[in-house]
Amino acid sequence: MNLSTVEHFEECFTSEERTTYYDRLLEDIPWTTVQWRRGVPLPRKVFRYDYGTPNRIAVLDELRREVMEMFASSESGETSPKYQPECYGTTRRAADFVGGYQPKCYGIWCNYYPDGSNYTPPHQDQYVLPNGQPAHVITVSFGATRDCIIEPLVKGSGEKVKYTLKDGDIFYFSPEHDATHKHSIPKRKNAGPRISIVFFTSSPNGEDRTPNGEDIFEGGEDIFEGEEDIFEDPTIPEHSRIIMTLMLNRIFGSSRPIE
Numbered sequence: 482m483n484l485s486t487v488e489h490f491e492e493c494f495t496s497e498e499r500t501t502y503y504d505r506l507l508e509d510i511p512w513t514t515v516q517w518r519r520g521v522p523l524p525r526k527v528f529r530y531d532y533g534t535p536n537r538i539a540v541l542d543e544l545r546r547e548v549m550e551m552f553a554s555s556e557s558g559e560t561s562p563k564y565q566p567e568c569y570g571t572t573r574r575a576a577d578f579v580g581g582y583q584p585k586c587y588g589i590w591c592n593y594y595p596d597g598s599n600y601t602p603p604h605q606d607q608y609v610l611p612n613g614q615p616a617h618v619i620t621v622s623f624g625a626t627r628d629c630i631i632e633p634l635v636k637g638s639g640e641k642v643k644y645t646l647k648d649g650d651i652f653y654f655s656p657e658h659d660a661t662h663k664h665s666i667p668k669r670k671n672a673g674p675r676i677s678i679v680f681f682t683s684s685p686n687g688e689d690r691t692p693n694g695e696d697i698f699e700g701g702e703d704i705f706e707g708e709e710d711i712f713e714d715p716t717i718p719e720h721s722r723i724i725m726t727l728m729l730n731r732i733f734g735s736s737r738p739i740e
Contacts, residue, residue, distance in 0.1 A: 486654060486655045486657055486658035487631065487644075487652075487653070487654045487655075487658055488652070488653040488654075489644050489646075489650065489651075489652050489653075490650065490651045490652075490653075491647065491649075491650050492647075492649050492650070493551065493621075493649055493650065493651045494649040498649070499623055499648050499649040502540065502544060502623055503623040503624050503648075503676060505540040506540055506541075506544075506591070506623065506676050506678070507593070507674075507676060509538055509539070509540050509541075510528050510538060510540075510541070510591055510593070511528060512526040512527070512528055512591075512593050513526060513527065513528065514526055514527075515527060524598075524599050524600050524601070524602075525592055525593060525594050525595075525599040525600065525601065526592075526593040526595070526599075527590065527591060527592055527593070528590075528591040528593075529588070529589070529590050529591070530588070530589040530590075530591065531587065531588040531589060541589060541591070541678070544621065544678060545586050545589065545680060548619060548621060548651070548680060549583040549584060549585075549586055549680075549682070550583055551651070552583055552584055552619065552653075552682075552685045553582060553583040583685075584617065584682040584683045584684060584685045585682060585683045586680050586681070586682050587610050587611065587616065587681050587682065587683070588608075588680075588681045589678060589679065589680055589681070590678075590679040590681070591676070591677075591678055591679070592666075592676065592677045592678075592679070593674070593675075593676050594624075594625075594627065594666070594672075594674060594675040594676075594677075595674050596672060596673065596674060597625075597668055597669040597670055597671055597672030597673075598668055599668075600665070600666055600667055600668045601665055601666040602665055603630070603632065603663040603664070603665040604663055604664070604665065605634070605659055605660070605662070605663055605664075606618055606659050606681070607656070607659055607660065608681055610681070610683060612683065614656075614683065614684070615656030615659070615660075616656060616681040616682065616683075617653070617654075617655055617656060617681075617682045617683065617684055617685065618653065618654050618656075618659065618679060618680070618681060618682075619651065619652075619653050619679070619680040619682060620646075620651065620652045620653075620677050620678070620679045620680070621649075621650075621651050621677065621678045621680075622646040622647065622648065622649070622650045622651075622652070622675065622676075622677050623648055623649065623675070623676045623677075623678075624648055624673065624674050624675035624676050625648070625669075625672045625673035625674055625675040626645060626646065626647045626648070626669075626672070626675075627645075627646055627666050627669055627672060627675050628643050628644070628645055628646070628666070628667060628669065629643070629644045629645075629646050629652060629664055629665070629666055630642070630643055630664065630665045630666075630667060631643075631644065631654075631662050631663075631664050632662060632663055632664075632665075633661060633662055633663075634660075634661050634662055634663055635661075638661075639662075646677075655684075
């Protein structure tokens with residue numbers, strides 16, 4: 482699959498699907514407010530989910546399967562028909578691409594923004610998967626429209642870019658892009674509630690893929706174990722954030738793949 486370093490796909494779900502997913506995600510996920518290192522509340526509610534989570538959440542497993550199928554391709558890299566924007570809402574199931582392969586999902590991070598005062602500060606993800614490769618990031622948005630701001634890590638090396646993420650949109654970026662940029666969801670006046678589901682996956686183009694329809698999100702260890710939120714809390718010095726990032730990379734690298 483020939484993906485750019487950043488891709489924004491609009492209206493990837495029908496109106497009925499968007500409403501159903503939003504309602505179920507809001508109801509079924511045990512949303513919680515977590516603390517930054519110095520006890521400052523994270524400015525939104527969150528939940529982390531993978532094969533180590535004790536209680537399975539059906540709606541997250543269903544959404545994961547559907548989104549991974551959207552990023553399916555042939556063994557040679559040919560893109561699935563359901564990946565094409567003009568096919569959204571009509572042909573987006575595994576049967577559309579016989580013999581296709583899809584990326585493996587290693588973990589899911591869930592965000593709930595009750596209103597426009599909730600936000601995500603500028604940060605990088607930079608997670609290392611159990612296979613030693615950096616994670617690709619696929620985010621699905623449900624609910625109110627919010628902006629995603631992409632800015633270069635080194636000031637002056639590029640311009641800020643704004644992507645407007647609407648209900649049912651999918652936003653993808655590669656680890657190569659994440660290594661040189663930060664992304665954020667700033668506050669938005671009068672915005673309604675929004676849910677975003679972030680999938681950390683293997684490359685849609687790489688060798689670490691699985692045949693369509695094969696569920697590999699089972700067994701193993703919690704890849705988020707020991708993770709702390711290292712967004713740009715102003716109470717944490719820059720050198721401390723760098724150290725914490727290195728620690729997280731070591732944590733992710735110590736886990737087993739999902740097989």
